[in-house]
Amino acid sequence: MTNTEERSFYRGSQLTYQIIGGIAALAMIALSIYLTKHYFDVKFPTGLTGGGLCNINAFFNCDVATHSHLSNIAGVPISLIGILMGLFVLFGFLFNNEKVEGTIHFLLWFNAIGCAVLFLFSLIVLGGLCPACTLYYIASFVTLFAFYKSSSFKTLNIATLASFGAVYLIIFGVVFNNVSGRIAKETDAKSKLAKGLISQFESLPNLGSPEKDSEFIMAKTDKSFKEARVRITKFSDFECPACKMLSDILHKIAKKYEGKVAIQYFFYPLDNNCNPEMQRPLHQSACKAAYLAACLPEKFAAMEAEIFSNQQNLSAEWIEKRAKEEGVLDCYNSKETQEKVLSYINASKPFNVKSTPTFILNGIKIEGVLPENQLSILIDHILSK
Numbered sequence: 001m002t003n004t005e006e007r008s009f010y011r012g013s014q015l016t017y018q019i020i021g022g023i024a025a026l027a028m029i030a031l032s033i034y035l036t037k038h039y040f041d042v043k044f045p046t047g048l049t050g051g052g053l054c055n056i057n058a059f060f061n062c063d064v065a066t067h068s069h070l071s072n073i074a075g076v077p078i079s080l081i082g083i084l085m086g087l088f089v090l091f092g093f094l095f096n097n098e099k100v101e102g103t104i105h106f107l108l109w110f111n112a113i114g115c116a117v118l119f120l121f122s123l124i125v126l127g128g129l130c131p132a133c134t135l136y137y138i139a140s141f142v143t144l145f146a147f148y149k150s151s152s153f154k155t156l157n158i159a160t161l162a163s164f165g166a167v168y169l170i171i172f173g174v175v176f177n178n179v180s181g182r183i184a185k186e187t188d189a190k191s192k193l194a195k196g197l198i199s200q201f202e203s204l205p206n207l208g209s210p211e212k213d214s215e216f217i218m219a220k221t222d223k224s225f226k227e228a229r230v231r232i233t234k235f236s237d238f239e240c241p242a243c244k245m246l247s248d249i250l251h252k253i254a255k256k257y258e259g260k261v262a263i264q265y266f267f268y269p270l271d272n273n274c275n276p277e278m279q280r281p282l283h284q285s286a287c288k289a290a291y292l293a294a295c296l297p298e299k300f301a302a303m304e305a306e307i308f309s310n311q312q313n314l315s316a317e318w319i320e321k322r323a324k325e326e327g328v329l330d331c332y333n334s335k336e337t338q339e340k341v342l343s344y345i346n347a348s349k350p351f352n353v354k355s356t357p358t359f360i361l362n363g364i365k366i367e368g369v370l371p372e373n374q375l376s377i378l379i380d381h382i383l384s385k
Contacts, residue, residue: 006152007150007151007152008098008101008150008151008152008153009021009092009101009105009146009147009150009151009153010092010093010095010096010101010151011096014150014151017146017147017149017150018093018146018150020142020145020146021089021142021143021146021147021150022089022090022093024139024140024142024143024146025086025089025090025139025143026086026090027086027135027136027139027142028082028083028085028086028089028136028139028140028143029082029083029086029087029090031082031132031133031135031136031139032079032080032081032082032083032085032086032136033079033083034054034132035062035077035079035082035130035132035133035136036077036079036080036083038054038062038066038132039066039071039072039077039079040077040182042063042066042067043066044182044186054130054131054132056131059127059128059129060128060129060130060131061128061129061130061131062130062131062132062133064122064126064127064128064129064130065122065126065128065130065133066130068121068122068126070118070121073172074176075176075179075180075183076172076175076176076179077175079136080168080171080172080175081111081168082136082140084164084167084168084171085107085108085111085140086143088104088107088164089104089108089143091104092104098153099157099159099160100157100160101151101153102153102154102155102156102157102160103155103156103157103160103161103164104147105147105151105153105154106154106155106156107161107164108140108143108144108147109144109154111140111144112140112141112144115136115137115140115141116137118133118137119133119134119137190373190377193374193377194377194381197374197377197378198377198378198381201361201364201378201381204364204365205364206362206363206364207350207351207360207363207364207365208363209225209226209231209233209360209363210233210266210347210350210351210360211347211350212347213225213226213264214233214264214265214266214344215297216264216265216266216267216293216294216297216300216304217262217263217264217265217297217300217301218234218250218251218254218263218264218265218300218301218304219250219253219254219257219258219261219262219263219301220262220263221259221260221261221262222259223262225262225264228261228262229260229382229383230257230260230261230262230361230362230379230382230383231261231262231264231360231361231362231363232250232253232261232262232263232264232359232360232361233263233264233266233359233360234246234250234263234264234265234266234357234358234359235266235267235268235348235351235353235356235357235358235359236265236266236267236268236356236357237268237269237270237271237283237286237356237357238269238283238285238286238289238290238293238307238308238311238314239269239270239271239283239285239286239289239311239314240270240283240286240356240357241311242356242357242368242369243308243356243357244308244311245369246357246359246369246370247304247305247308248308249369249370249371249372249375250263251301251305252372253372253375253376253379254301256376257379257383260379260383261379265300265304266344266345266347266348267290267293267294267341267344267345268344268345268348268353268356268358269283269286269287269289269290269341269345270282270283270286270356271283271284271285271286271287273287273288274287274290274338274341274342274345275287275345276342276345277345277354285314285315285316285319287341288316288319288320288332289307289314289319290341291319291332291337291338291341292307292319292322292323292326292328292332293307294331294337294340294341295323295326295328295331295332295337296326296328306322319332320332351365352365355367355368357369361375361378361379361382362382
């Protein structure tokens with residue numbers, strides 16, 4: 001039986017800690033594989049994907065960590081380290097070697113410090129936590145605890161570390177080569193997409209901008225709307241799901257191109273209560289939502305986003321309650337507001353707007369939702385002229 005000075009995680013009567021550490025190491029591997037897959041799904045998407053199990057809400061969200069500059073080294077996800085760390089722990093069971101055990105024990109301490117730093121960075125700087133990352137941190141500390149309680153071998157062996165390092169560098173090189181290949185393919189695909197998109201955009205007739213600028217602004221430059229280099233006029237309905245999608249995209253565009261892009265909003269409710277072009281009922285709260293937003297031009301961008309975020313529960317009761325809370329109930333119920341919304345609806349006629357969303361980008365009419373990457377291609381093209 002080993003004495004106090006020669007306790008070993010891998011040898012002796014440490015079965016409980018071996019089980020705890022072994023299971024925790026397997027968890028480290030599984031979680032790191034998931035995070036690696038998530039990284040590549042986000043960085044190199046192959047189609048439309050959902051939020052996944054890892055994206056619970058705005059705070060517990062793996063994408064927060066994935067988009068951080070600390071998520072990778074030269075494009076290789078740091079979760080690869082987690083996979084190897086877990087494998088090194090299991091690798092130790094194959095050898096009755098104090099040098100290997102001491103090196104793994106040392107690396108687990110180093111790994112735990114890294115976990116603590118990443119946890120604090122995510123919490124304080126990123127303002128959110130990656131659930132899978134957090135579970136990895138827990139599994140790492142559990143593995144370290146098992147070693148701490150059962151092993152007295154903590155000394156780093158340079159030769160063993162060099163062997164582990166060589167394994168990591170080989171795998172890193174393979175993954176780096178894969179990432180480089182993906183980036184090259186993606187760049188080529190983007191180049192082809194950009195050429196086709198720009199060619200199609202420039203072939204369409206230029207319809208100009210609405211005669212009168214909107215007072216409902218989502219983004220602005222230091223010039224008037226008509227003088228801005230990039231001008232987007234959006235005709236939209238607050239109950240239209242596709243309009244919500246475009247709204248989310250335009251808010252991102254406004255942030256990405258702050259000071260370079262002007263975005264104005266024109267009401268076009270698909271609601272026969274205020275839109276004379278509608279021959280039958282469709283979105284029966286859309287006019288009321290437009291009236292509410294029309295009463296708050298000074299905070300339109302925020303109210304537009306709020307209404308869309310509550311689209312699933314949008315009702316006359318909710319809208320009237322918000323009008324009371326904003327102190328604009330009289331405006332909301334006034335004939336003047338109804339006439340104002342109607343004037344914006346009528347402003348769509350020169351552009352033959354029949355569906356929502358429809359938007360005008362520097363005079364070019366685009367119907368439906370254009371993905372953010374494609375809209376960015378067109379905006380970059382316009383700005384490059």
